[in-house]
Amino acid sequence: MSETTILTPPETGFEQHAFRGRFNAAFFRVMDPYMEHTLHPRKQRIFAELPPEVVEIGPGVGANLRYLPVGGTLVAIEPNRHMHALLQDAAHRRGVQLDLRERMAEATGLPDDSVECVISSLVLCSVQDPGAVLAEVRRILRPGGTFRFLEHVVAEDGTPTRTAQRILRRPWAWTFEGCSCERDLETAVRAAGFQSVAVERYRLHSPFLPFNTHIAGTARA
Template identity: 45%
Template sequence: MENKFQNNAIRGPINAFFFKMISGYMDILFGNSKRKLFKNHPETVIEIGAGTGANMRYLKVGTKLIAIEPNIHMHANLKKSAVKYGIHLEIKEVVGESIDLPDNSCDFVVSTLVLCTVSSPMACINQIKRILKPSGVFIFIEHVKARDNSMLAFIQNLIHKPWHWFFEGCHTNRDTKQLLESVGFNKLELETYNSYSPFIPIIPQIRGRAVK
């Protein structure tokens, strides 16, 4: 399965540069949540949409990170981040809907602000569930669809097309909360909240952990 927005010769490098530049600001917005969610992670972590490596700062030195990152323009900065944070990096240039890892093989999978972008979020979530071992943990932070008929919903719908084009297929109004609730994890801890920032379309968010 291929995302038509990935590896665009113009958007790809621009997005790689943009996300590298805002890494520090994203830590201000999400750092506390990520530190709690990443706490006590195992020696090997699988990350869906690792981007430029912004989440490596929350991993213990010496962690093995298997990065599912189909956008080749992210890879150079991803490798630099691995050196900076002392992470053993393996990059897999595949999409989240087609993860080339065995069934029941992973203890810990991460996705932050990624399920909005994949072509088929349900297929991606099912892949995550497939590769997790029994009692394996999936942690997530995602922006979601706003409440119907709210001002945020109006803004999300208004800006969706240009946002979707520039940010490589990102959906401002995807109901990821409902998708996670429908998959059938043995345990789902999910918090809905607003993360106020200049990025208005992604203010409504969820965070939590799912156990297979």
């Protein structure tokens, strides 16, 4: 049976918005089967053979718990309290121990060089400072550790997707709690000082046009 440990610092710096928080928790729970079907081929490869303990920044409602080994531990850096109950339920169903920390990804509170693997999916789009988050990931990863990620990114200039991203950026960001569909996250990861970075660019064909340009990859500390 899974157990949950919750660490809540006095201040996370995250705005707990009653409407958007509840909406996003419900939205991602309802959309989980569709998102899993859409992203599974890349997730299956990027998250293959995860170690027994994994740190995830922004696990939300637990979409990636299915890739952790049964009996493993997820150190969940999740500041949005509206996600917590669903994340705890998902961890219990999957048989994963949950170490839930209500913190921002820019300041995980974990020791230097203490983590073998950090994962993220659809998270760097919404953090306040992607560069600071990537620096934090590097800080906590031990030498040789991996950061495995799947993220949606800015499209090339002049494409219909880029036009849609530009037009919808404000309502998109408001609805999805700061999510930007205009970030060049591949450049950010490559500039973060990892020893090696392997990135695949790909495109989804979903009705959510601003969301359709993606990267998946692994960065090694």
